[in-house]
Amino acid sequence: MHDQHNSSKQRSGINASQHQAVHYLDGPCLVLAGAGSGKTTVITQKIAYLLQTCSYPAHKIYAITFTNKAAREMSERVRKIVGPKLLRGLNVSTFHSLGLRFLRIEHAKAGLKANFSIFDSGDSLGILQELLATTDKARLRAVAQTISLWKNALLDPDQAAHVVKNQDEQQIISIYRSYQATLRAYQAVDFDDLIGLPTRLLSQQPELRQTWQDRVHYLLIDEYQDTNACQYEFIRQLVDARAMFTAVGDDDQAIYAWRGASADNLKNLAHDYPNLKVIKLEQNYRSVQSILAAANKLIKQNPKFFEKSLWSELGQGAAIAVSAMDSDLHEAESIAIRLAAARFEHQAKWSDFAILYRSNHQARLLEQALRNLRIPYTVSGGQSFFDKTEIRDLLAWLRVIANPADDPAFIRAATNPRRGIGQSSLQALGTAAAHCGQSLFATAVNADATIIAASRARAAVHSFTDLIEHFQRMAGVENSSTDLLYVDKSNTSQLLDELLQAINYEQFLYDNLDERQAQTRWGNALDLFAWLKDKATEDDLSLLELVQRMALINMLERQDDAEQSSVKLSTLHAAKGLEFPYVYLIGIEEGLLPHRGNSESIPSCEASASLVQEQQLQEERRLMYVGITRAKLALHLSWCRKRRRAREYVYCEPSRFIKEMGLEPEPQSTDNTSQAGATLNRLKNLLQKN
DNA sequence: CGAAGAGTAGTTTTT
């Protein structure tokens, strides 16, 4: 109906199924897109189609991705098709940023002031540490995860109380309650609330739902298999009965069950929308057949709801190489050398190569080995920019200026850099604040000798609050008990400069750390502030908007220039959606790649425990599948006979996945390897001379 | 209050 006058305009690179997915607008649409089958093409082409041919206004189209990077790439690709004019106003964002935008508009309905803070996982852990009165990190993380899973299942503490399985969870319920109360007292939300609160509001308030449904005329969702119950409901509330949406996903690439995602949402979609149109994309445009065949064999071991078989026209390709290594150290060195040799042999770029692994700490040895050979690399995944101490320190200052009720930010800012405020002062403030139900900041401003006896400490506290108040005035904060008003957006940039001066952070770093560390940290700090100032002037943002946005943005985005010519090191999770001509998949061992979780099986139900184990194994298999399907031309697998764990060597066995792919864990002939070893050594010498 | 030192525990994946 829509496409009759447009077929001539179609670009040649789109196949029949893709064409169908792009043009289907008669109702809800689910695209089951196998790895490398061009799912991003479908989404971007569909947005372009809506804009160009169907004359949808850009601001009524919403596209949701899981990462900021994916969002940026998507709008970039759309821009290339339709140009900047039609793109203006298009909403491409992550679930979390969309939730944030929602809350910035509807904060009052959620019982929040405009200046609410966003807590990252570190802040949440800190609160739990207080509530549980323990420093046991494993315990804290377990509790945090349990609460997070409840939130992602849209269960408030009362509802969660109905589903608790044991006494331990019973205790966590009460922690959950206090945790929520604490967040509210701090005027803060955590990552989960960013989606949970909007979803609750939408389902409880019909007129609000109407308002938002009028805004969202067409919705597109990427990586649909990774949505959790809460996100599913959020989408449902936004699209309602009109159901104009396209979801794109692949159940074989569902790798986020551990954070509440459920590929069942693919099935649920068919149930909730009986007129759902399901379109499969089965032609793979990425990998040669040797790689695809192995991937298909592996994933066939998993039960599936939607049968799907990938094929490609890209030729057989080289056989997949499997290497057994003596140790993890040997593996890292060997991979680095092989990689350098392969680059030489194929006259390829460094950026054509990726080394993928299950867990972050595996990157350490690799980095060392690559550095030794002067091979440029970038690490993705791993520690996020915002987990770095220096960044958290500085953001704490901005947070406490924007939201004085943010106690964790207050504590962090007050003690970093050191300024004469220590444990005992904070303790005194804490008890006083708890006593009269005020924030630490409010208590500190009014602190007299009855609260803090030592006059030196009291002076330190007041000089700190004076400083904060100075910047609050500068930011245009009208500090009253009602909503804070942020009038002044013009001098955000100046404020940032002055702040950095006033707290003397550079000095602090060089005083406390060795030269090298201080240098990198100060570099990070400058990067952060340069970025902040950029954003502030470019988008005309107030300090508040800036701070809230920061919590969600990953700074590693703007490293494109460095990535142009470097080998990519990445966890399997972070590699999803990427592709490389040459891929090294390392550490393919029992216990590491099918990762053995510390299965704290509850003795009461053995049957369900083994069911859980089976599901975990299937997820690991999908993870392996994701890794394999990143490779276009060649794939190299390796595993280690022994691996250093803590301070002892642990003996390892090759992963069952290798056999499931129809490959031999041990290389066939030994003389072959020793010969290769000699060649590699020569190459190594050559490389080190360069 | 905070710096320097000794000791100890730790390893899944992330918005």
Added chain:
DNA sequence: CTACTCTTCG
């Protein structure tokens, strides 16, 4: 091995 914590001393 290292990153972080707790202790002790100035």
